[in-house]
Amino acid sequence: MAYQQPALLYAENALEPFISAKTLGFHYGKHHVAYITNYNNLVAGTPLDTMSLEEVIAHSAADPQKVGIFNNGAQAWNHSFYWNCLTPNGGGEPSGELGAKITEDFGSFDKFKEELKSAAATQFGSGWAWLVLDGTTLKVVKTANAQTPSTSGQKPILTIDVWEHAYYLDYQNRRPDYVATVIDNLLNWEFAAENFRAAQ
Structure with a gap:
């Protein structure tokens, strides 16, 4: 059950001038993709493949034998979360x-x-x-x-x-x-x- 990269909720240039389309292109389009690809390759054909990403992160966090799975899985999750923490015309104070x-x-x-x-x-x-x-x-x-x-x-x-x-x-x-x-x-x-x- 391969983990799919969530789509960005905004265009790659939508965060300019604060974060450039070039940065987002590399960050989302290459770094995040690489974590997801590595994670999916590492869990493919193992019992972890039937678990959710969150379950695999919890399962592998303290296991030195699964450090590669944890690092790529957690980075896949962290980045998916981070993209949602950003929005055009954001900032200000929460109410x-x-x-x-x-x-x-x-x-x-x-x-x-x-x-x-x-x-x-x-x-x-x-x-x-x-x-x-x-x-x-x-x-x-x-x-x-x-x-x-x-x-x-x-x-x-x-x-x-x-x-x-x-x-x-x-x-x-x-x-x-x-x-x-x-x-x-x-x-x-x-x-x-x-x-x-x-x-x-």
């Missing part, structure tokens, strides 16, 4: 339940923003910065490489990809500029609110 919960748990939206920026900028090497629901509390966490919060029992609400392939063509070594631009202009708070409602 409703999620907005209130962010203010409650972080003190203010601005404090949340600073914490997310810091996590994304200080993740050493490749990885991800996340807004997660941990029990009943919203937290900002960062994960290295292919790691994903679900393997720690946390529920992902929103993420920013800080692998170099996510930003280097547009921002070179200026990761903080990329992160600030995504937060201010592209974050999809409607998608985050749906995840928050489902996670409670």
Whole structure:
């Protein structure tokens, strides 16, 4: 049961000028595709082939014999999630339940923003910065490489990809500029609110 790459909900140039069509073409069209292809090849003909991607990630997370399956499967999932965290004309502040919960748990939206920026900028090497629901509390966490919060029992609400392939063509070594631009202009708070409602 091969995992299929979800279609983008926007055109490859729809995030310009903040993320270029060239970056999205390489990132979605090559990097993400490679993770999915590798994952499908690794699980083909094994008992894992009948499991969902989420089940395989949970099953392989702590098994050193399945590190290749985990890395490619988790990266396939992380990227599918990340594309939905971006939207043309995004950014701003969330309203409703999620907005209130962010203010409650972080003190203010601005404090949340600073914490997310810091996590994304200080993740050493490749990885991800996340807004997660941990029990009943919203937290900002960062994960290295292919790691994903679900393997720690946390529920992902929103993420920013800080692998170099996510930003280097547009921002070179200026990761903080990329992160600030995504937060201010592209974050999809409607998608985050749906995840928050489902996670409670």
